[in-house]
Amino acid sequence: MKKFLTIVFGCTTMAFLLFFLQGCLKDKVTRTYTIMTPVYESKTTVLANIKSDLQAEVKSPGKIFIYGNYIFLNEVNEGVHIIDNSNPSNPVVKSFIPIPGNVDIAVKGNTLYADMYTDLLSIDISDPLNAKLLKTVADVFPERAYDVTGMYGGIVPDKSKIIVDWIKKDTTVEGEPNIYSGGIMFDSQKDFALASAAVAAPGIGGSLARFSIVNDYLYAVDHHTLKSILITDPSNPKLISNIPGGFDIETIYPFKDKLFVGSMTGLYIFDLTNPASPAMKGTFSHARACDPVVADDNYAYVTLKEGTSCGPAEDELLVLNVANVSAPTLLKKYSMQNPSGLAKDGSTLFICDGTGGLKVFDATDALNISLKKQIKGIEPRDVIAWKNNALVIAKEGLFQFDYSNPNNIYLRSRITVSK
Amino acid sequence: MTIPIQTTFTSEAGSLYQNRIAMKPKIYLVLVLILTIASGFAQSKAKIKFSNITQFGTLSGKSSTEYQMQTVNGVKYKTISAGVGVGLDNYYEQTIPLFLDIRKNFYGRSSTPFVYGDAGYSFLPKDSKLMWEIDHKGGTYYAAGIGYEFPLDKKVKAVFDIGYSYKHFSRKIDSEPWRSSIPHNYDRYNYSLNRISIKAGLSF
Numbered sequence: 001m002k003k004f005l006t007i008v009f010g011c012t013t014m015a016f017l018l019f020f021l022q023g024c025l026k027d028k029v030t031r032t033y034t035i036m037t038p039v040y041e042s043k044t045t046v047l048a049n050i051k052s053d054l055q056a057e058v059k060s061p062g063k064i065f066i067y068g069n070y071i072f073l074n075e076v077n078e079g080v081h082i083i084d085n086s087n088p089s090n091p092v093v094k095s096f097i098p099i100p101g102n103v104d105i106a107v108k109g110n111t112l113y114a115d116m117y118t119d120l121l122s123i124d125i126s127d128p129l130n131a132k133l134l135k136t137v138a139d140v141f142p143e144r145a146y147d148v149t150g151m152y153g154g155i156v157p158d159k160s161k162i163i164v165d166w167i168k169k170d171t172t173v174e175g176e177p178n179i180y181s182g183g184i185m186f187d188s189q190k191d192f193a194l195a196s197a198a199v200a201a202p203g204i205g206g207s208l209a210r211f212s213i214v215n216d217y218l219y220a221v222d223h224h225t226l227k228s229i230l231i232t233d234p235s236n237p238k239l240i241s242n243i244p245g246g247f248d249i250e251t252i253y254p255f256k257d258k259l260f261v262g263s264m265t266g267l268y269i270f271d272l273t274n275p276a277s278p279a280m281k282g283t284f285s286h287a288r289a290c291d292p293v294v295a296d297d298n299y300a301y302v303t304l305k306e307g308t309s310c311g312p313a314e315d316e317l318l319v320l321n322v323a324n325v326s327a328p329t330l331l332k333k334y335s336m337q338n339p340s341g342l343a344k345d346g347s348t349l350f351i352c353d354g355t356g357g358l359k360v361f362d363a364t365d366a367l368n369i370s371l372k373k374q375i376k377g378i379e380p381r382d383v384i385a386w387k388n389n390a391l392v393i394a395k396e397g398l399f400q401f402d403y404s405n406p407n408n409i410y411l412r413s414r415i416t417v418s419k
Numbered sequence: 420m421t422i423p424i425q426t427t428f429t430s431e432a433g434s435l436y437q438n439r440i441a442m443k444p445k446i447y448l449v450l451v452l453i454l455t456i457a458s459g460f461a462q463s464k465a466k467i468k469f470s471n472i473t474q475f476g477t478l479s480g481k482s483s484t485e486y487q488m489q490t491v492n493g494v495k496y497k498t499i500s501a502g503v504g505v506g507l508d509n510y511y512e513q514t515i516p517l518f519l520d521i522r523k524n525f526y527g528r529s530s531t532p533f534v535y536g537d538a539g540y541s542f543l544p545k546d547s548k549l550m551w552e553i554d555h556k557g558g559t560y561y562a563a564g565i566g567y568e569f570p571l572d573k574k575v576k577a578v579f580d581i582g583y584s585y586k587h588f589s590r591k592i593d594s595e596p597w598r599s600s601i602p603h604n605y606d607r608y609n610y611s612l613n614r615i616s617i618k619a620g621l622s623f
Contacts (some may be wrong), residue, residue: 025613027481027511032607 024242039165052131056096057418106211111234207292284328303339341382352380429585474620478510485509498524530569558587576622584616
């Protein structure tokens with residue numbers, strides 16, 4: 001009886017305490033963000049300054065492109081570094097072409113093609129250290145305009161001005177996460193920005209490219225279309241066609257007479273028999289994820305990255321049979337940590353696996369690839385493998401590895417990101 | 420004219436990898452503390468008992484009332500006991516607290532009031548990511564309160580307690596995943612949650 005009374009007394013006391021004390025407690029949720037105010041420059045002035053007589057630190061490396069002895073390295077939203085890579089063990093940052101809003105690059109011959117927000121620029125780099133603007137083609141990439149809907153922050157595109165910088169002011173407020181309404185509403189406008197451009201003959205880019213040159217055409221993708229741009233006259237690129245290319249397109253990778261287009265929901269294969277108007281030949285759907293792709297004659301290698309804006313898919317590598325491009329089929333899945341860019345040279349497959357580092361696989365048998373080397377300590381995003389030299393763009397900077405002996409891959413050089 | 424928009428936070432703030440590294444010293448610290456205390460008990464001549472306390476209960480705060488469960492394993496010496504606890508905390512977001520638990524009985528008899536204090540780290544499960552989230556990490560966990568225990572038989576005791584409980588965690592979220600034209604935008608949310616904890620269970 002005494003125990004029973006004790007329990008009753010205890011429970012009653014607790015109930016009263018709970019009732020009275022609960023109202024005294026508060027949960028605190030703070031949101032820290034930065035208010036950013038754009039700094040404008042007249043478009044005339046910006047275009048006049050597009051020349052390679054500057055030097056700038058590598059702060060936010062984006063896409064990479066190799067051509068001849070040079071590496072072209074995109075500084076996200078700011079321009080292109082030109083790096084003399086005559087000696088991969090000692091690359092030298094030579095100059096910088098300031099291009100506000102630049103995220104994609106590709107090179108053919110002596111011409112660099114780069115985006116500047118909505119515009120496409122062609123730049124003469126016959127002397128890479130004395131680049132000259134050839135042509136500006138306006139409104140090729142309308143999705144890159146600021147606040148097309150006018151719903152976010154009220155910034156309305158003014159075609160006579162270019163945003164060249166931002167004034168940042170950090171602030172913290174109390175508040176709850178508000179991430180869903182905007183995210184879903186604007187999902188179709190998502191513009192993915194990390195990585196590099198790809199080319200067939202004249203240069204080589206990475207797997208995260210949104211620009212690619214095949215023969216006389218520059219192909220570029222936005223969220224829903226594949227654009228073919230005739231570049232026989234570099235001083236006068238012409239947008240020829242906008243071809244519906246699926247949804248949430250992210251990357252484009254050329255192989256022989258095919259374009260492999262990676263989207264967040266699948267892989268699209270285009271045939272280039274008519275290069276002015278590529279025809280979609282086959283598709284392969286997968287769970288929503290970030291999805292770069294590389295391919296060879298028989299196989300396509302697709303990495304699916306979960307998280308952030310990518311989607312809920314598993315982190316994995318898919319190997320597809322693309323011998324029949326009309327009907328790509330899944331052959332095998334390999335579990336990964338958080339993969340993004342990838343490259344294949346012969347039987348060696350490189351995968352940038354997020355915090356898992358750079359992974360090097362023996363892909364002699366696509367159905368049984370085996371890990372040969374894992375390079376930790378960097379967070380790689382994309383890789384170009386060319387002539388036993390792997391260029392890796394990572395959060396920490398640009399790295400070059402010698403893989404002439406797959407059993408003894410070693411770091412040749414690095415250009416570290418400035419803090 | 421310049422029109423401010425709400426956007427970016429931090430450029431390359433901590434990754435999950437870094438968070439895991441940051442958590443490890445805290446776990447080691449808790450283990451070292453409990454081993455130190457256990458070692459101190461072991462050196463004494465008094466009788467040391469191993470103990471287990473398993474409890475279920477509620478966490479009530481401004482946001483809601485949710486369930487919790489905990490189990491503490493440790494040692495007991497006279498009226499003092501210490502152990503390492505792990506649990507499930509479902510308040511606001513489900514977290515897993517790992518903590519050092521120390522409690523002191525008021526009396527040496529079998530039925531006695533007691534006070535307790537917990538301190539440790541609250542882990543946020545990896546699969547609790549929100550849409551557009553870059554990463555998340557757990558944070559400080561602590562609790563303190565009073566309780567009462569009484570025997571049900573020779574080995575088993577019933578334990579009730581009430582107290583204050585705090586946990587913290589944070590999330591880094593891509594606030595504009597559809598944009599690349601401006602430097603990428605992140606919001607950092609910090610959650611500091613204060614609750615009343617009520618638990619009941621058994622002690623062996």
